[in-house]
Amino acid sequence: xxxxxIGAGNVGASCAEYIAIKNFASEVVxxxxxxxxxxxxxxxxxxxxxLNGFDTRVIGTTNDYSKTAGSExxxxxxxxxxxxxxxxxxxxxxxxxxVKTVAENVLKYSPNTTLIVVSNPMDTMAYLxxxxxxxxxxxxxxxxxxxxxxxxxxxxSEALNCPASDVSGMVIGGHGDTTMIPxxxxxxxxxxxxxxxxxxxxLNHVVNETMVxxxxxxxxxxxxxxxxxxxxxxxxxxxxxxxxxxxxxxxxWLEGEYGLHDICMGVPVIIGKDGIEKIVELDLNAEExxxxxxxxxxxxxxxxxxx
Numbered sequence: 001x002x003x004x005x006i007g008a009g010n011v012g013a014s015c016a017e018y019i020a021i022k023n024f025a026s027e028v029v030x031x032x033x034x035x036x037x038x039x040x041x042x043x044x045x046x047x048x049x050x051l052n053g054f055d056t057r058v059i060g061t062t063n064d065y066s067k068t069a070g071s072e073x074x075x076x077x078x079x080x081x082x083x084x085x086x087x088x089x090x091x092x093x094x095x096x097x098x099v100k101t102v103a104e105n106v107l108k109y110s111p112n113t114t115l116i117v118v119s120n121p122m123d124t125m126a127y128l129x130x131x132x133x134x135x136x137x138x139x140x141x142x143x144x145x146x147x148x149x150x151x152x153x154x155x156x157s158e159a160l161n162c163p164a165s166d167v168s169g170m171v172i173g174g175h176g177d178t179t180m181i182p183x184x185x186x187x188x189x190x191x192x193x194x195x196x197x198x199x200x201x202x203l204n205h206v207v208n209e210t211m212v213x214x215x216x217x218x219x220x221x222x223x224x225x226x227x228x229x230x231x232x233x234x235x236x237x238x239x240x241x242x243x244x245x246x247x248x249x250x251x252x253w254l255e256g257e258y259g260l261h262d263i264c265m266g267v268p269v270i271i272g273k274d275g276i277e278k279i280v281e282l283d284l285n286a287e288e289x290x291x292x293x294x295x296x297x298x299x300x301x302x303x304x305x306x307x
């Protein structure tokens with residue numbers, strides 16, 4: 001079972017590391033355009049195999065897509081972050097070109113693969129991959145909601161002063177600081193609504209801290225986070241490869257679900273060997289529906305910047 005990760009930066013390498021350690025794939029291929037970079041990351045990871053007790057083979061390659069042939073899943077982390085002075089249009093144009101080229105090269109060698117899009121702006125890049133790859137819509141998945149939900153549960157556990165494993169919660173909508181929707185009404189602490197334990201002010205604080213989760217880490221680290229994004233991707237890959245049927249919020253193509261068409265948005269889905277096996281429609285209240293509609297408008301405005 002081969003998994004390929006395109007882009008050997010912090011997120012890509014972290015994703016490859018978690019997949020290897022979980023030991024559910026026979027091979028992980030790291031590919032990067034920087035000469036020797038992916039090879040070095042792969043060698044470094046392989047030197048942890050006896051220490052971390054995994055048998056997964058990790059190999060690196062410089063822009064040789066033939067090494068990715070026969071991949072069950074391909075993760076696209078390639079792209080550049082927005083830099084000072086760069087317009088949103090410039091960022092989208094550059095990353096759209098990268099994602100489109102990567103998808104084309106990947107599909108030459110793995111035509112039946114499942115694509116996981118991590119590159120930003122993620123919802124728009126997932127939309128682009130759906131529109132241009134030729135893959136069935138269930139085979140293109142944007143990874144954002146899983147990460148946002150993990151951050152939401154972390155903040156809830158912090159407020160509740162309890163283990164994160166006792167908390168259930170989900171974030172839907174766009175993968176952005178102003179477009180994500182942490183669903184506090186549906187969040188629970190060992191089966192009981194979190195509103196039984198936290199005040200409205202506390203829940204608002206949790207929501208606000210969740211929505212700026214990525215920006216908070218970027219400010220602290222001086223760059224984007226990588227541990228949690230890598231772990232989120234690896235969990236999504238594992239659910240596909242191992243046919244786990246896990247329910248995750250992912251950015252997926254909507255054809256009438258939630259009243260939307262021609263857009264990729266973060267909604268709960270069942271993930272198994274066929275990729276997206278079912279889109280789950282939550283019974284949102286009026287306020288949540290309004291927030292979701294506004295989130296969709298914001299995502300569409302970015303989509304409209306695609307050349």
